[in-house]
Amino acid sequence: xxxxxxxxxxxxxxxxxxxxxxxxxxxxxxxxxxxxxxxxxxxxxxxxxxxxxxxxxxxxxxxxxxxxxxxxxxxxxxxxxxxxxxxxxxxxxxxxxxxxxxxxxxxxxxxxxxxxxxxxxxxxxxxxxxxxxxxxxxxxxxxxxxxxxxxxxxxxxxxxxxxxxxxxxxxxxxxxxxxxxxxxxxxxxxxxxxxxxxxxxxxxxxxxxxxxxxxxxxxxxxxxxxxxxxxxxxxxxxxxxxxxxxxxxxxxxxxxxxxxxxxxxxxxxxxxxxxxxxxxxxxxxxxxxxxxxxxxxxxxxxxxxxxxxxxxxxxxxxxxxxxxxxxxxxxxxxxxxxxxxxxxxxxxxxxxxxxxxxxxxxxxxxxxxxxxxxxxxxxxxxxxxxxxxxxxxxxxx
Numbered sequence: 001x002x003x004x005x006x007x008x009x010x011x012x013x014x015x016x017x018x019x020x021x022x023x024x025x026x027x028x029x030x031x032x033x034x035x036x037x038x039x040x041x042x043x044x045x046x047x048x049x050x051x052x053x054x055x056x057x058x059x060x061x062x063x064x065x066x067x068x069x070x071x072x073x074x075x076x077x078x079x080x081x082x083x084x085x086x087x088x089x090x091x092x093x094x095x096x097x098x099x100x101x102x103x104x105x106x107x108x109x110x111x112x113x114x115x116x117x118x119x120x121x122x123x124x125x126x127x128x129x130x131x132x133x134x135x136x137x138x139x140x141x142x143x144x145x146x147x148x149x150x151x152x153x154x155x156x157x158x159x160x161x162x163x164x165x166x167x168x169x170x171x172x173x174x175x176x177x178x179x180x181x182x183x184x185x186x187x188x189x190x191x192x193x194x195x196x197x198x199x200x201x202x203x204x205x206x207x208x209x210x211x212x213x214x215x216x217x218x219x220x221x222x223x224x225x226x227x228x229x230x231x232x233x234x235x236x237x238x239x240x241x242x243x244x245x246x247x248x249x250x251x252x253x254x255x256x257x258x259x260x261x262x263x264x265x266x267x268x269x270x271x272x273x274x275x276x277x278x279x280x281x282x283x284x285x286x287x288x289x290x291x292x293x294x295x296x297x298x299x300x301x302x303x304x305x306x307x308x309x310x311x312x313x314x315x316x317x318x319x320x321x322x323x324x325x326x327x328x329x330x331x332x333x334x335x336x337x338x339x340x341x342x343x344x345x346x347x348x349x350x351x352x353x354x355x356x357x358x359x360x361x362x363x364x365x366x367x368x369x370x371x372x373x374x375x376x377x378x379x380x381x382x383x384x385x386x387x388x389x390x391x392x393x394x395x396x397x
Contacts, residue, residue: 038068038080046100050082055186056094057084068100094184155259157252157269159296162289163317169324170269171255175285176328178271179244183279189243191278192356193233199363200229206370213369216379220366223386232355235397239352240345241283248276250285251292286346287354290318294388303377307384309391315347322346351396358389 038046047066051058067083083097090096161167203225208214247254254273290313299306313321322343362385369378 038070042080043068046080046082049100050098053185054094054098056092056184057088057090058094061085061088093182098184155257157255157257158298159252159293159311162252162293163311163313165320167269168317168321171250171289172321172324173328174269174271175247175250175289176325178247179282179285180329180332181245183245185245185279187243187279189280191246191248191276191280192284192360196229196356196360196363199360199367200226203363203366206366208370213379216383217366217369220382220386225363229359232359235352236281236283236356239283239349241281241349241353243279244282244285246278246280246282246285247271247274248278248280248284248288249273250289251295253297281353283349283353284356286321286350287352288357290321290350291354291357291388303380304375305377305381307388309388318347318350319343322350348396351392355389355392355396358385358392362386362389 043066044063046068047063050066051061061084065085065088067085069081080100081097082100084090157167162171206217208217250271254271256270256272258268258270293311293313294308296306296308297304325346326339326342362382365378365382365385368374368376369382372378
């Protein structure tokens, strides 16, 4: 970036403050950063996140040893420098210091149905470790959603573009590169079923008041989702899939199309929005992406999405994606295994993990129907995803 990270942060902050017509802060007064102490609640939460996400030596220290200081902040978000104490050294790849960004409540003004996979509806602080800086190794990973507004020359992709062979091939290449990254996080694949289990617990306790929601909720409950989840868990346990650093939400709204001059035909895309990123089974990124070929969230009539099941990638389209993925992998390794068998295994892997995508976002959508203020047919979408789940299960279980 032409500007520094702190300057970008100040620009985003100023924009949100102006939009909200809130108190304006004189940026000059914060040239050296804020000096106030970190409040007790934030300190405890930051300690918990660092311990759970970074693992390694972070799990060995006590809260009173945890070091945290404010870098910058405002009404939109806060940045903190979190550190291990000087006498504690990393035992593996975990960093000694990290930058923690906490998003504040996000304005709902002008939010469209494309916010489907976001957290814009939450009235409380949006908690996410969105940016990690390994200061000792000068390794920087940009995971900041709000910066999209700073790149007006770039556009988000449309659903029908996912099937374009050139675009699909580049997405596969980008995903292979993403999967190859080694991040200083806990590498156990807890995210997928940890998230599904959490959503399931919440779904089973929901009480709907609106008659339309209640009717659809009861229909979904007849599917015996807890038992179905155990069936899915067993199926995926029997489906080999390597654990890699996954994006977990590769859909058209999370892909920027770069329009800057100088980009080559193979450098037109950028993955963005990393709020769900974690170590996970590779197959989920494949299957989830393939599912997204079917759903257009820019549809302007109720339920504000359009499902087109026939747009799910064909076998040939899946092979095209997988072959581009493997080609990128081979650039960095000496894989000599049978290519045909690898492709067949990956097709099965992707299509079985597509079941997990349907299940996860189906549960997620039921919850959103209860808590979200966004105009979107969440219960309809949940039904749509579970219908797709059972159709997919007949083909690949």
